Amino acid sequence: MSRESPIAPVLNRWFAENARDLPWRDPDYGAWGILVSEFMLQQTPVVRVIPAITAWLDRWPTPADLARVPPAEAVRAWDRLGYPRRALWLHQAAVEIVERHGGVVPSDVDDLLALQGVGDYTARAVSAFAYGHRHPVVDTNTRRVIARAVAGQAEPAPPAKRDLADMDELLPTDDAEARVFNAAIMELGAVVCTARAPRCDDCPLRESCAWRAAGYPAYDGPRKAVQKKFEGSDRQVRGLIMRELRAAHGPVTITEITSLWADDAQRERALCGLIADGLAVGDRESGFTLPS
DNA sequence: CACCCGTGGAA
DNA sequence: TTTCCAAGGGT
Numbered sequence: 254m255s256r257e258s259p260i261a262p263v264l265n266r267w268f269a270e271n272a273r274d275l276p277w278r279d280p281d282y283g284a285w286g287i288l289v290s291e292f293m294l295q296q297t298p299v300v301r302v303i304p305a306i307t308a309w310l311d312r313w314p315t316p317a318d319l320a321r322v323p324p325a326e327a328v329r330a331w332d333r334l335g336y337p338r339r340a341l342w343l344h345q346a347a348v349e350i351v352e353r354h355g356g357v358v359p360s361d362v363d364d365l366l367a368l369q370g371v372g373d374y375t376a377r378a379v380s381a382f383a384y385g386h387r388h389p390v391v392d393t394n395t396r397r398v399i400a401r402a403v404a405g406q407a408e409p410a411p412p413a414k415r416d417l418a419d420m421d422e423l424l425p426t427d428d429a430e431a432r433v434f435n436a437a438i439m440e441l442g443a444v445v446c447t448a449r450a451p452r453c454d455d456c457p458l459r460e461s462c463a464w465r466a467a468g469y470p471a472y473d474g475p476r477k478a479v480q481k482k483f484e485g486s487d488r489q490v491r492g493l494i495m496r497e498l499r500a501a502h503g504p505v506t507i508t509e510i511t512s513l514w515a516d517d518a519q520r521e522r523a524l525c526g527l528i529a530d531g532l533a534v535g536d537r538e539s540g541f542t543l544p545s
Numbered sequence: 546c547a548c549c550c551g552t553g554g555a556a
Numbered sequence: 557t558t559t560c561c562a563a564g565g566g567t
Contacts, residue, residue: 294563301553302563335551335562342565372565392563411546412564439563448561449556478547480560492551530550 260402260458261425261434267457268437273444276303277382278436284358284383286310291375292343297334299443305334317356319347325543328532329499337495338530341544342370360384373417381435387428389420390435394442398458399423401446405463407472490514490523498533504540 276282277290289309293302309330313319319327324344331340346368350358358379359365365376377388396416400409403423409416423438424431445452459465483489493513497505514520524541527533535541 291563296550296562296564297552298554298562333552335553336564338550339565370565374564378563390563393561394563443563481549482558483551488549488551495551526550 260423260461261430261437263457263461264437264441265425265430265433268433268440271444272436272440273299275299276306284360284379285314285316287383288346288358288375288379289343291378292339292346292370293334295339295375296336301334305332313347315356316347316350316358319344320351320356323543323545324531325545328495328543332499333496337532339370341531345369346371358383360386362386362388378435381432385428385432387424387426387431388435389417389424390439391416391420392439392442394439394446395420395435397448398438398442398446401451401464402458402462405467405470406474407464407470408474408477410474411477487519487523487526490519491527494523494527495532498541498543501542504535504542506540507537510541 272278277287282290286306290302290306293306293309312330313322322344324341327344328337328340331337334340349368350356353367354364359368360380360383362376362380365371365379366373368376371379374390374392377390378392380386381388381390396409396412399416399419400406403419423434425434441456441458445456446458453459453462453465453469456462464470490513494510497509497513510524511520514523524533528541531544533541534544
């Protein structure tokens with residue numbers, strides 16, 4: 254037997270009055286725009302995505318528009334949103350949408366999951382937000398809100414398959430309400446129930462929050478893996494090379510690349526990695542470019 | 546499952 | 557200055 258979500262009514266009401274006016278929440282934004290927004294929002298903050306997605310959709314209003322240009326154009330337009338593989342994957346996803354779905358972003362979760370760069374989160378987000386289908390949409394925000402408001406813990410456990418079922422239990426049975434709830438719980442995690450300094454006094458769930466009821470106990474679970482330092486990392490070197498490739502009109506010579514980073518082994522590792530990822534193409538004789 | 550992958554802003 | 561973290565996904 255199932256029962257209605259205890260927190261959906263109050264959360265959905267709060268969302269109706271407090272939702273940020275984000276571009277992709279326009280009812281006419283379209284599935285392609287929403288798919289692009291989800292790619293860009295993978296680890297890139299909202300404030301940096303807003304100007305980028307506007308320019309992107311202005312240039313490539315449909316998957317077919319993106320699919321017919323070289324991947325280099327996508328990587329260049331991605332600019333400094335970070336994780337440039339996402340630009341490559343988004344371009345590839347557009348190609349697959351044209352090849353397999355007649356240029357229309359699919360609505361089925363399994364079809365979406367089959368697209369390059371689309372995982373559990375993005376597939377369900379697109380199906381739910383673009384097409385109104387009832388799926389649990391689980392991201393870092395929803396996991397944190399559920400950990401606190403429902404489980405009474407300061408931080409969620411490491412991501413697990415179980416998260417989908419946990420979210421599904423809270424999801425209203427009605428499709429439209431479920432879609433709003435997915436957005437609302439994510440929004441709450443983004444602006445109120447934040448990772449640092451949550452604004453519990455302003456939280457619509459404060460009366461029922463299990464973490465508050467327990468007296469805000471500190472997190473005592475397994476230590477989260479700490480992100481490795483960026484300064485001096487391979488990622489920094491890759492970033493420097495990518496910046497050069499994006500800015501260049503012609504091939505970038507190996508001499509120019511060598512000048513970017515002194516450590517030979519690390520520089521070589523970064524360049525080989527970019528080539529393996531398909532972000533760089535070429536050789537030492539003719540130089541390197543973005544993939545065409 | 547642990548680790549890797551960019552970039553920038555805020556505490 | 558350093559650390560944290562941001563609508564994840566692939567291997």
